[in-house]
Amino acid sequence: MKKNLGVVQAVYPMPVLIVAAYDENGKVNAMNAAWGMICNSDRIALFIDEDHKTTQNLLKTKAFTVSLADRAHMDVADFFGIATGNKMADKFERTGYHAVKSEFVNAPIIEEFPVVMECELAQVGNTESFYAIVGKIVNTAAEESVLSENGKIDPSKLNALIFDQFQHGYYVSGERVGKAWNAGAGLMKQG
Secondary structure (H helix, E strand, O other): OOOOOOOOOOOOOEEOEEEEEEOOOOOEEEEEEOOEEEEEOOEEEEOOOOOOHHHHHHHHHOEEEEEEOEHHHHHHHHHHHHOOOOOOOOHHHHHOOOEEEOOOOOOEEEOOOOEEEEEEEEEEEEOOOOEEEEEEEEEEEEOHHHEOOOOOEOHHHHOEEEEEOOOOEEEEOOOOOOOOOOOOHHHHOOO
């Protein structure tokens, strides 16, 4: 029997995404955003507050990057979520991390995170229910260490962080338990 829990954001897993943008002086700012998802073959939607320093920066530059946080960099990924650039001028510098300018957009790539999507600002959604930044993905880059033999990102090598909204924990993804568009194929033959 199920127990009623009230209003709970019961979506799991949630990605741990690191959004980075330059300010008007070319300074790097980054934030942790768990409420984000691919929304088209070349689009990512980030449901983030308008008042974040990173949001304000990407609105000015019209570009940003989205990195997948991983187990090896969990401490800094979490720091990017608890520290605000609106109050901490040296937020990025404090981490000791390194950033290089994207070849494709006017935004920083944080070198320590293994996978990054380089995005142009495509749309801002602002309704009574949500504020969303939609980026057009113009390139995705990944460290060779997280690629499989076929040249694609291998989740078992990535150790991507997953945010748990139930207990506020971080978990790691990676175990393959089935093949998409195949695990349910047997049910297609019934009838």
